Amino acid sequence: MLKLFERDILSVDEISAAQTGIDVRDLCVHLNNKLVLNNINLRIPKNKITAIIGQSGCGKTTLLNSFNRMNELNRNHQCSGEVWIDDRNIYDRRERVSMLRTQIGMVFQRPNPFPMSIYENVCFGLRIQGETARRKLDDSVERALKNAALWEEVKDRLYDSALLLSGGQQQRLMIARALALEPSILLLDEPTSALDPLTTLYIEELINALKKQCTLVIVTHNMQQAARVSDYAAFMHRGELIEFSDSDSLFTMPAKQQTEDYITGRYG
Template sequence: MFKLFEREALSVEEFSKEQTSVDVRHLCVSLNAKKVLNDISIRIPKNKITALIGQSGCGKTTLLNSFNRMNEFISTHEISGEVWIDNRNIYDKRERVSRLRSQIGMVFQRPNPFPMSIYDNVSFGLRIQGEKRRRFLDDSVEKALRNAALWDEVRDRLFESALTLSGGQQQRLMIARALALEPKVLLLDEPTSALDPLTTLYIEELMVALKQQCTLIIVTHNMQQAARVSDYAAFIHKGELIEYSDSDSLFTMPNKQQTEDYITGRYG
């Protein structure tokens, strides 16, 4: 159904043996008295790219936000179930949310650089954590920008405003800002929807490279993109997890008719 990057499809046995990065157990989320997610259980493999797909309003972003407790910014929210990351339940009352969010990076649909220099944008999280060593900050900024494939373009203008960068550069800057904290998991919510096709391809190639360093979870409406970059894909419909498997299987031989209807454009 979709042209995929060349990779071997995994057997059920191989799929089950992947080391788990995020383990979601019977997660239910209600926002503003409306149930958005119902009994979601999913194990997301380490150092892979997992795509969350489904219609607008199906709960994809709510699930993504559950991995760093962003849903708690909504005043009326109810959450039950568990999300295990790094062998701890992040919804345990003893969990420090600030620590969690430093380990779970987030990149939003539209780049949101702070009105400060490129250098200060990347080093912002480290400074918030109390880091003051200039040599350490310099090295961390360079490393993050290199990992975001942006260093060569901005190395001579680090102290210029980040707002002077192009849209694609700003999005890579947001990735660098997240990477500076060396997150275990990087969450991306429609990271290329506001970008042109060439820049989109550049970001996709960057995502594939970044999975050597961390686990990536991406929300996307673009089925071709999900098929191109993801190792695993989860189809969500009206707050329910309909199907979850390696991407080769889901996009070429889905088990559920409902999944096939969605990815072939019969609805959605």
């Protein structure tokens, strides 16, 4: 039986500015001339796991992408509002997006290792930043792989192709690649949807351990998973934030009827 992870939770109203990892204020996003996010206000706690749930097309991934400005890769993108991280609005015109994305790591639904060695996959971002010192690269690769619970499995074949790893190992490699840059925030977009149940549990345990190092936000369609791993949960519907609270409250005593209808399977 899967056990619930231990949680030390504040109510949403008790979360102070110092305890906030991401502060979203009046965020609206249009993609391809369509309103995808409508006036989102959300304070995501620091060093906690926040799950974003809701039916397909409700704006979950768009919200996740707003936290590292990935939506801007779509040319037909418009955004208003603010997203505050570390006392700065990341949508300020002076923000350096390339540096922002080193602070905020991203792990996608399907693992996407580069066609190169395990070692080079992990240190890819560091090389892009201009790091050339072999000792520092070696230390960063080892630390990231250990933090991603992959080191013991690959330490003797670091120069083998990453494409030879299993699906679960590749997903942990993607987490290691993000962690090598020592991000303060890690975004995960359905990171276990393509994995078997045992590997999924392994990734969930890893995610829980990582909150000691960074703030985590996970998008998932799996409500059982959201209830297991998250400290806080946000329910979205048609581009709007319907409810946000600690996960125990949201999944057992939701405040909004729409939330209850969704988690009990009445729609979605």
